[in-house]
Each structure stands twice: as structure tokens, then as C-alpha cells.
Amino acid sequence: MSRQLPNWLIELCRDISSTGGKALLVGGCVRDRLLGYPVKDYDIEVYGLPSEQLREVLEKHGRVNTVGEHFAVYKLKPNAEPTYEVDVSLPRRESKHGSGHRGFIIQGDPWMTFQDAANRRDFTINAILQDPLSETIIDPCQGLSDLGRRELRAVNANTFKDDSLRVLRAAQLSSRYRLKITDETKLLCQETNLKDIPKERIWDEVKKLLLLSPCPSLGFGYFLELGVVGQLFPMLWELQSSLVGKNPYSAESAWNYVLSSLDRGKTYIEELSEPEKISVLVSVIGTRLSENNLIKLLDALGIYTYQGYQLRAQIITLSKIHLLPYKIFHQIQEQRFYAFALKRVARLTDLKLIVCLSESLHLDASEQISDWLRKSSNSISRSESPILRGHHILRTGLNQGPAVGKLIRQIYEYQIEGRVKNLEDAEQLATNLLLREKSISGLGKFQENG
Known part of the structure; x- marks a missing residue:
């Protein structure tokens, strides 16, 4: 007790x-x-x-x-x-x-x-x-x-199917407590129509499975066995019908790879906030789905924002860019460019989430990528703000308008690359770009009149 x-x-x-x-x-x-x-x-x-x-x-x-x-x-x-x-x-x-x-x-x-x-x-x-x-x-x-x-058994076979949410709860509880669903209860689950369950209740059970179960793979395995995938998540059949490529992954079915990655991911997300944990774990699934099927999965779960966190956008981003650090590590040799490339990744998402996702997916058995990512993420600030602001540009005589925002973005790109380090550099570069723009514009008018 x-x-x-x-x-x-x-x-x-x-x-x-x-x-x-x-x-x-x-x-x-x-x-x-x-x-x-x-x-x-x-x-x-x-x-x-x-x-x-x-x-x-x-x-x-x-x-x-x-x-x-x-x-x-x-x-x-x-x-x-x-x-x-x-x-x-x-x-x-x-x-x-x-x-x-x-x-x-x-x-x-x-x-x-x-x-x-x-x-x-x-x-x-x-x-x-x-x-x-x-x-x-x-x-x-x-x-x-x-x-x-350690068995999960229905109380009343005659009324069990009246509440269809019990099927999802069976998978969730079996996963959380490592229970075996009895054969009679499995049959009841397989015979239950799940199409009446509201999205928010589906998400509640999936969320509990992801956050509270030490081995989410058990719950997703029961989703497949009990007919939940067939009725509620048919987009996940893509995982069953495809193999994971040999590079950078090992050759195995995408379904088994995702399940093992979910369990592995639980060991790396303990320090994250609840929305961040969810974003990493759902992204594990998303990395092996086409963009179309990922959107269908998010729709089926009703995922948009969560506790003020842009959960849907974060999952889509992580799923898209999860291989970028892997490619950076293997293709670029100079540390200066590592920082530059990772800064661009950091503008899209928090690097600590990429670290957790990479470790969950086990992208490199040598652990070198994870170590490098962890060290690099500590030295890169996602919130690095632009040095050059609108009022700085207006001092050059440029009128307010879309051109100001365009110029700020241009200077910011140079800042991320490390070619602009202070306000003096930024203002000088802005002046040079403006002069170049005027020169090109003047040349064009000269040629038209000529």
C-alpha cells in the first residue's frame, strides 16, 4: 500500500x-x-x-x-x-x-x-x-x-461495448501498468464500434498513454490488435506497409521502428515540459509518415494548441527537419559552419527537442551526433534577436514600408551567419545594401532611357 x-x-x-x-x-x-x-x-x-x-x-x-x-x-x-x-x-x-x-x-x-x-x-x-x-x-x-x-478483464461482457471509450482505455491501462488483456476482453474490444468517440476523448487516452506509460509501444501494439488503428487511425497503416531505409536508419519495419523509438524516447524527455514531451513523442511517429498522413493523424487527435503551446506546428516542424542535424554533422567539417547551420535550425524549433528526438530515433549508434548536438545546442540561443531594428534603418533616410522589413531580414541572415557581430557592422551593411539597390535601380532607368 x-x-x-x-x-x-x-x-x-x-x-x-x-x-x-x-x-x-x-x-x-x-x-x-x-x-x-x-x-x-x-x-x-x-x-x-x-x-x-x-x-x-x-x-x-x-x-x-x-x-x-x-x-x-x-x-x-x-x-x-x-x-x-x-x-x-x-x-x-x-x-x-x-x-x-x-x-x-x-x-x-x-x-x-x-x-x-x-x-x-x-x-x-x-x-x-x-x-x-x-x-x-x-x-x-x-x-x-x-x-x-496483471490481467485486464472487463467487468460485464453484456454492457462493455455500450461505452466505446473503454477500448482505448484498455490499451492505455495495459500499457501504463504492463497488463495483459484477457482474450474475452480483447474480443469485446474488437467487436466495438469506435466511430462515436469525440476527438477530445480520443486525445485524452492517447495523451495518457504517451505521458504516463513507461512503454508506449505496448499501448500502440494493442491499438493495432484491438482494431483501433483500423477504425480511428488508418493513416498509421503507412507504417505497416513500409520499411525503414538503411541510411540513416537500420532496416526494419517502420511500425516496429516507431514503437521502439517511442519507448527509447521516454528516457530522454524527463526534463521537458508536458507539451514538449508530447511534441517529441508524436514527432517520433510523424518522422515515418508522409506529410499528408501526419496531418490526418493530427486531425484525428484534434491536436492544435496545448497549454498555450503551438503543439501542432511544433510536431510538423520537428517531423520535417529531424534529419537536418544528422546531415549537418556528416556533411560539414568546419565548426564555424556547424554553428551557422544549426542557428538556422534553431530558428525553427528548440534545439533541445531536436536532441531528444534524435536520441529517440537513435540516428547514429556511435552517440557522436547526440553529444555534438547537446554541446552545440547549449551554445546557440534560439531567441537571438536581430541587432538591427526599424528605427536604425529609418535613420538612413529609407521611408517606412515593406522595404524596411526586407532589409532587416537580410541583415539578420548575415547576423546568423556570424558576418554581422554588432550594431556598427549592421548599419554599415544596411547602408551598402541600400547604395547597391539604388545603383542597380539607377542603372535600370539609364538603360530604359538609353
């Missing part, structure tokens, strides 16, 4: 108990505690207490928001830890009334049995309950046995 439960949660459950209810931890928090994983979110299910009384108890412990009219799910921000939010709910009955991932009628019922409440859950390892006051485990679906065998 993992670390001790927070005091505010224990006090809340004691208060519910003294009022006549029974508060139980449910779902992922129980599973993760049993596996020894850190728990970030707690879900509490309350039996034997009507929703009105439950809300009264919760309001003594923090700020409460209600989700849903009939099934009473409360979002509680505890007074003792106001930045935290815990879900507190009644046991719920679900009945399918229409197509789609959201086509359910849900009704809260505090008098349900543990077995009936657990029957609506997806997998047996998520149907385990625990009394936080006594630490007693309640296991109506034999989830403990499946957890011990």
Missing part, C-alpha cells in the same frame, strides 16, 4: 460515517494504492446517505459544485487543501438509451449494493473499493486476483 491518506480526506469520511453514510474509495485511486503508485486524485463513493444530506456534510469541509441533475456527483475543494479537487458521488445506475459514448441515462441511488454499483465499471481492477477508515478492501468483481495476475 502507498503513502498515508491525507488527514482532510480521513476527517471527511469520518463525518460521513457519523451522519449514517459509508464513504469508500473507488476506481483508480484504489488500484494505484494497491500497486504502490502515487495517487494524485481520489474518488469517493458514498452509500446509505441521500444526496441532500451528503451535500450538507460536504459543505462543512469545503466548496462544493454539483455535476449532473440526477446522479449527484460533487466536486469538493477541501478547506484544508483548496487547490485540490476530489470527486464525491453516489453509486449510480446506468442504462443505454441511444448511440454514442454519451448515450446513457444515469441515476444516483445511495441504497445500491456494492455488486450492483461495481457492475457499471469498465474493468475488474477499477471495481475494487476500499474503506479509508479501516483500510478494508471490498472486491465484488475479483479485481484483486486480476491485479495479482
Whole structure:
């Protein structure tokens, strides 16, 4: 069992108990505690207490928001830890009334049995309950046995396919916890229509797989086996139908190469921000897709911006230019040109992402490229700003207009190449370029009049 439960949660459950209810931890928090994983979110299910009384108890412990009219799910921000939010709910009955991932009628019922409440859950390892006051485990679906065998098993074969998102969750959970999906559950997944899942829910599961799984290859392997690729990501068939070239890659199927690169990439991205981690891992896939299929993949996942980060643009850029450092390393011999060429790459993306991507793809077995890239990226600033500004150019007598921006860009290119090192150099070069432009323009007019 993992670390001790927070005091505010224990006090809340004691208060519910003294009022006549029974508060139980449910779902992922129980599973993760049993596996020894850190728990970030707690879900509490309350039996034997009507929703009105439950809300009264919760309001003594923090700020409460209600989700849903009939099934009473409360979002509680505890007074003792106001930045935290815990879900507190009644046991719920679900009945399918229409197509789609959201086509359910849900009704809260505090008098349900543990077995009936657990029957609506997806997998047996998520149907385990625990009394936080006594630490007693309640296991109506034999989830403990499946957890011990590291197996992922559907709770109810009759209702499993009603929620199509469970197929993606099966792949995601099996990858995160290294679980084997049972044959019966695999068959249920393969028979489930996935076309009704909203893009944002697809992305949520793929994101969890990429960020939380130590071996994303396991999840993507199940995507293939369970029919997820066929239904949601047909653009990935390109990886199955192509071989990776011998130079600079080793000869193997693109699918296997991408999967091994995803797992390798997890060891190199630990220091990156969450959006940067995603950009590198999705770019691993993108490097082996045509531009058209990469765009289709990003569309299927609904990837645009993420936490204010231009995720889509970054993935497209990384996928396009991932071989540039490799080519620079092998084709250019003078260090001065290394810096110049890499500065151009640094204008397109953060070099640390290129380093992580190159290491993930294992572009060179000698490790020389990675070492060189790492050292070079430390000495090159992506944010190197132009020395010459608009007001400097206006001092030369050039009027405002498109020509000013064009001249600034020209000088900046020389700056990146190291041929302009200070403002004096920049202004002199700008003057020379302007004189040259006027000379050419004057010659043209002379020839026209001649």
C-alpha cells in the first residue's frame, strides 16, 4: 500500500460515517494504492446517505459544485487543501438509451449494493473499493486476483461495448501498468464500434498513454490488435506497409521502428515540459509518415494548441527537419559552419527537442551526433534577436514600408551567419545594401532611357 491518506480526506469520511453514510474509495485511486503508485486524485463513493444530506456534510469541509441533475456527483475543494479537487458521488445506475459514448441515462441511488454499483465499471481492477477508515478492501468483481495476475478483464461482457471509450482505455491501462488483456476482453474490444468517440476523448487516452506509460509501444501494439488503428487511425497503416531505409536508419519495419523509438524516447524527455514531451513523442511517429498522413493523424487527435503551446506546428516542424542535424554533422567539417547551420535550425524549433528526438530515433549508434548536438545546442540561443531594428534603418533616410522589413531580414541572415557581430557592422551593411539597390535601380532607368 502507498503513502498515508491525507488527514482532510480521513476527517471527511469520518463525518460521513457519523451522519449514517459509508464513504469508500473507488476506481483508480484504489488500484494505484494497491500497486504502490502515487495517487494524485481520489474518488469517493458514498452509500446509505441521500444526496441532500451528503451535500450538507460536504459543505462543512469545503466548496462544493454539483455535476449532473440526477446522479449527484460533487466536486469538493477541501478547506484544508483548496487547490485540490476530489470527486464525491453516489453509486449510480446506468442504462443505454441511444448511440454514442454519451448515450446513457444515469441515476444516483445511495441504497445500491456494492455488486450492483461495481457492475457499471469498465474493468475488474477499477471495481475494487476500499474503506479509508479501516483500510478494508471490498472486491465484488475479483479485481484483486486480476491485479495479482496483471490481467485486464472487463467487468460485464453484456454492457462493455455500450461505452466505446473503454477500448482505448484498455490499451492505455495495459500499457501504463504492463497488463495483459484477457482474450474475452480483447474480443469485446474488437467487436466495438469506435466511430462515436469525440476527438477530445480520443486525445485524452492517447495523451495518457504517451505521458504516463513507461512503454508506449505496448499501448500502440494493442491499438493495432484491438482494431483501433483500423477504425480511428488508418493513416498509421503507412507504417505497416513500409520499411525503414538503411541510411540513416537500420532496416526494419517502420511500425516496429516507431514503437521502439517511442519507448527509447521516454528516457530522454524527463526534463521537458508536458507539451514538449508530447511534441517529441508524436514527432517520433510523424518522422515515418508522409506529410499528408501526419496531418490526418493530427486531425484525428484534434491536436492544435496545448497549454498555450503551438503543439501542432511544433510536431510538423520537428517531423520535417529531424534529419537536418544528422546531415549537418556528416556533411560539414568546419565548426564555424556547424554553428551557422544549426542557428538556422534553431530558428525553427528548440534545439533541445531536436536532441531528444534524435536520441529517440537513435540516428547514429556511435552517440557522436547526440553529444555534438547537446554541446552545440547549449551554445546557440534560439531567441537571438536581430541587432538591427526599424528605427536604425529609418535613420538612413529609407521611408517606412515593406522595404524596411526586407532589409532587416537580410541583415539578420548575415547576423546568423556570424558576418554581422554588432550594431556598427549592421548599419554599415544596411547602408551598402541600400547604395547597391539604388545603383542597380539607377542603372535600370539609364538603360530604359538609353
